Amino acid sequence: MENNKKNSAIFIDPGEHLKQPPKRSPSLRRAARLSVGLITLGFALTSCGTLGGGEANDDDADATANDPLTIGVITPMTGVASLEGNALRDGFELGIKHLNADGGVFGQDVELIFIDDQGDAAISTQSAQRLIQQDEVDYLFGTIAGDTSEAVAGVAAEQQVPFSTAMIGSIPHCSPHFWPFGATELMVTEGLVPYMIEEYGENAALVGNDYLFPRQYHDASRSLIEEAGGNVSVEEYSPLGTSDWQPVINRLADADPDWILTAVVGGDAISFSQQSDQFGLLDDAGISGVSLQQEFYPGTAEIIEGSVTAQPYSDQLPGEDNEAFVEEFREAYDFTDPIPVVAATSYHAAHYIGAAVEAAGSTDPEAISEQMPQVDIGGLMGSSSFDQDNHTFSTQMYLFEIGPDGDYNPIEDFDIVTDPMDRDCS
Template sequence: MKTRWAASAAAVASMSLIVSGCGSSIGGDEGSAGEDQGPLKVGLIVPATGQISDSGLAMQAGFEVGIDKINNDGGVGGQPVEYEVQDNQSDPATTAQIARQYARADDTSLMFGTITGDSAVAAGKVADQEKIPFSTVILGDPAVCSPYAWAFGPSNRQLLSPLVPELIEEYGSDVAIVGSDYIHPRQYAARAKEIVEASGGTVVAEEYSPMGTTDFASTIGRLQDAEPDVLLSMVVGADAITFTHQADEFGLLTPELGFEGAPLDADYYGALSSLVDGREHSVRWSDARNDPESQEFVEAYREKTGAEGPIPEVAGNAYFAIRFIAAAANDAEAHGREELNAAIESFNYDSPLGQGTHFDGPANLLQADMFTATIDDGSYTVTQEHGEVADTETSCQ
């Protein structure tokens, strides 16, 4: 579904696929728009339908709240930022088609979005070919190494290294890994194996299931046979809810089992609250952060969406990501895609994600703080501050 450019962020409807407006001094490729450098225009790619739609729409809402904040503060280069939204339906082929449309529109300055790793690969390859900046906010390593790809979500190392050693120390050294069968869960598992081994643990089982699986009985049976002390789960989307409930019903998920991974994300709390309350979870941001900037975002997000439960981390990532990009563009007085890309690369930004957050390494990973949150009665309360978790390594190609 393709939408038009609009001129007012106030016209955005809650959680809907429409465009909000306002712009900057940044256009497409330098010189392509003539002397008049138009507003910064962002092509947003959202899985608004399908199994990942809840996360996709949360990302969109966080992004839109960020655009509103930027525009209310004067925009970029004195002009309001504009954006266009298209639904990729979590399909890589559709994602590539949308990305090409955005990239070949001279006035599009930046591509932003996607949720699943395979769709990020599709968009990332187009961004690299067409030399247009592309920002993701999903958790995990970027699948494409490119000077035009910017990963605002925490990497697998940043997610795993703060908490896995503690889980092994508390629950035991035998670790099982389970995931949905696509790129990101397998990359997560590869990094987990390294950290488990370095922490004195052993991976005793590794299982994957296709997206859309409704019966995890055989998978759970094999996991039980391995008798793990800790379970790391990167089963995602609607499958995360199904798997976790069945793991509980079949007796795998007990208080004696250490448990970490995607099902503990705030996205799933409404469906899994009784199974994750009391657990600890590794996060880059939580809506329980009490700093003024986080709480301003929380208030605006809830007003926009009507959401009462925990705010998904991907929404917070999207909010702070687009603000980082706008601040970088303003600081460098960037014009054109290449200048915007260079501005992002060299920028340091202070926010609730950390002081002086910046990109580093061949995959452009954001060097930012990480936290351990304790989940309780709908609150992801930060109970440990790990500071900046540096990571410049990645499995991307």
């Protein structure tokens, strides 16, 4: 995909991080906010410009409350998770561009700073520290893999900066200013698993990459399979970046499953799907799971045609909001493939965060977090909202069948889905 940006944001090389940044209180961070425009502008002049860059209104009585909202975005633009990372970047950037065209926040353009964390938790940590301490961002957004999300969440919580993710899946972290927009593992499997058992049979195989999200995804799916009267005959994990999936595929085949639920992600999702087809694993077995997400479709098209997956979004959903988003996204990025869920979620998150900050009346983290469960903007993802206590994001969920031209066609509407996860983040 070619990324044709008419208005670029600030993109920071992952090597340009603060070393052991001093811890500063939120009040000091806000007090220093007036100089941030000079810092980011100086970088923009020597680097590649900003998205937005509207001038502050000198007539406003409260200068601090009316400084431009600045959001730091940490995402893997290179590396094994770059398919998801670039989709997140594009969706969020387009959402902020759309928000700015409608007046921004506090009547000013929202400013973005992007850092490529390469899917490395150590770089994610350094990136969060740099964005908070040096660039004085008001909000953090992004990350893909669970370990990178945990890394950023820890820094954000310590520094009392709001942070949101957009990928499907949850992490153990829970704090007053953490607001994840992605559907949880339970939300994307509770409608899918009964369908797969009814359609293919009771004998399921689970496979995924060996890190937090795939294991949590399969913890949820295993419970649902057993509750529905099915059984898990085999469960296999392999590290991110695996190129040879044949040993795993052989062990899956030996279990003779009726269907396979896959939590293989990134570029691995493509190689696993292609090799599963090559070695005959899918000849007599169904397949579903996150490996069927839209960002992987160009490499898996004919293999997954006719399969189903459960997600909160497809570019084939009806409605004016989706039609407008699809047209904007395709034009902005010269994009012809199925639009990924994480791109749509990030686009929606940009508008949601903007509405929450506007309602808060300032960039104070307490004020923003007070508004996050109250916001209901409708729009692309429908009437979605955060739970006051566990901070999960309830959203519309659908079952999609994948057509021959990459159309993810809705065949069942699960309505608004919630996760009753027992935790108190407030």
